[in-house]
Amino acid sequence: MESAGTARNGSFEALSEPLWQPEPRRVKVRAPGKINAFFQVGPLRSDGYHAVASTYLAVSRYEEVAATARSGTLPTDITVSVSSASSLTPEQLASIPLDGSNLVVKAALLVADIAEKPCGLHLEITKHVPIAGGMGGGSADAAATLVACDALWHTGLSREELAQLGSELGADVPFALMGGAAVGLGIGDELTAALAPTPLHWVLVPAEFGLSTPVVYGTLDTLREAGGIQADEPVQVEAGVLAALRAGDAQALAPWLHNDLQTAAENLAPSLTAVLAQGTALGALAAIVSGSGPTLAFLAADTAHAQDLAAALGDRGHRAWPVEGPVHGAHIIL
Template sequence: MSPALSAPTVHVRAPGKLNLYFRVGSVMDDGYHEVASAYQAVSLFEDVWARADPNFTVEFGGPIDTSELEVDDSNLALRAARLLAAHTGYTGGVRLRIEKNVPIAGGMGGGSADAAATLVACDALWQTRVSREELHELAAQLGADVPFALMGGTAVGTGRGDELSPALAQGNFHWVLVPSDRGLSTPAVYRELDQHRIRHTGAITPAPVKPVVDSFVLQSLRAGNPEMLADCIQNDLQAAALQMAPELVDTLELGEGNGALAGIVSGSGPTVAFLTADSESAIDLQVALSLRGHHALRVTSPAPGARVVL
C-alpha cells in the first residue's frame, strides 16, 4: 500500500485516565508486576492531528510545557505510527501535531493517549481499515495503558493492565485534578514500591499473589454513587509516590479538608485526583485549591476513548 497523493488532515482525540482502584502484585521474573485496575477515562483529552508525509515526524503544542519531550523514534506516538505502517504494509509516513492537555509523567496516561490517538488517526488517514481488535493488539505492544486510551469509558484491567473487560458505570463522577510541576517515572515508582514492601515486611499487607478489583468498587460504579466510591478507591502505588514526592501529602490533606469526598494519587503520580459529590462541590473545591496557589482542573468521568473528531 502506498500513500495517497493528496490526503486531508485527520483529527483524533483521546482521553487521560484515572485508576480508581489499583492493586499491584509482587514483581515477576520478567521484572513486571501483575496488576488489577478499575480504570475510568476522564474529560481531559490529548488532540492529535495527522497529515500524510514521506517521513515520520511529531511536534507538540498546547498549554503544557513540552520542551523536554522527545521527537525522535523513541516517542511513543511515532512508535505507534511506525507499528501501524509495518503491520499494514503502508509505505509512506505521517506528520503528527499533538496538543497536550494531560499532565506529562503525571500518572494519567497522557503518552498512552497520544499513542492510541495516533493509531486511530493514521488508520483513518492511510485508509488501512484495521479492525478495532487489531488496533487493540497493536496498542498492547506499545504499553499497558494504550489499550484503555483506545477503549475509554470504564474498564477492569488485569495482567499488566492491558487485558481489559468493560465495566458498567451509571451517570458521571466529578473530579478536581491537581497536577504537579514535577513528573515521576513510572518504573521508578514501581521500584520504590518494591523497596517499600521490603522495608515494611510484617507491618503491611503482603503483595497479592493474584490481584483483583474489589467487587464493592464495581458496585459503586454501577450505582453511580460517589459516596460509595469514595469509601473504596485505593492505589497501591500511592505510598511509593508519596515517599518520592512528600509534598503531595499536604495536597491530599488540603483537598480532603476542603470538601473532597476522597483524594488519591493518580496512577504512578504525581497528579492528585479528588472525588467530589457533584459539579457544585467540584467548583467549590477548585476555587479553594486555586486560592492556595494550586493549578486545579475540573473533569468528569467516564469519557469516550480515542475517536475521530469531525
C-alpha cells in the same frame, strides 16, 4: 462482575462506529487521559513485572494528535511537533522527545507496516495531560495516532485490531482506545469493560514535576521489603468499587478509593501528602494519587461541587481541573 464487552490480552470487541473517512489528507483524533480509582499491586515477579488489579476511568482531560499526509515514505519521512495550543508549561513541553522514541512515531510505524500505501507523515501533538503524571498521557497520544493513521491510510482496522497493535506499545494504550471504565488484571493488559453509565466528577491537581513509573514501583518494593510486608497476588478488584461505578454513586465510591502506589509516590514526593490533606479539608469526598503519580485526583459529589473544589484549590495556589468520567475513548474530531 457485570460488564459490557470483554477484552483479554489487549483484544476488545470491535465498536460499530467507522474509524476512517474518505480520502483524508489530515486527521485529528482526541484520546482521554485516565485515573485509577482502585489500584492493587502484587509482588515483583521474576519477569520484572508486577501483577495488578485496577479500575481505570477515562476522564475528560484529552490529548489530541493531528496526522497530516506529506510527501515521502516511511520510516524516514515522519516528523513530530508539539502544538502551541498545549496547556502544559514550556518546561514540560520541552521534555517531549520529537524523534523515534516518542510513542506516536512507534504507533504510526505499526500501522504503516499494515497499510498498502503509507506516505510521509507529520504528527502534531496537543498536550493537556500531565507528562509522567500517572494519567497515561503518552498512551493516549499513541492511541490517537493509531486511529488517525488508520483513517489517513485507509487501512480499515477494527478497534480490536488497533487495540492489539496498541498492546505492543504498553498496557494503557488499549484502554485509551477503549475509554469508558474497565477492570485491568495481569500487568494491566487484561481488560474487561465495566458498567459505569453515570459520569462521576473529579478535580485533578497536577504537579510541576513528573515521577518515573519504574522508580515508583521500585520504591514500593523497597518499602515493602523494609517493612516486612508480603504482598498478595491480586486477582480481582473490590466488588464495592464496581457497584459504586455501576450506580454512579460518588458517596459510595469514596471509601473504596485505594492505590498501593500512593505510599511510594508520597515517599518520593512528600509535598503530595499536604495537598491530599488540603483537598480533603476543603470538602473532597476522597483523595487519591492517580496511578504512579504525581497527579492527584479528588472525588466530588457533582459538577457544582467539583467546580467549587477546583476554585478553592486554585485560591491556594494549585492548578486544579474539574473533569468527569468515564468518557469515550480515542475518536476522530476532524
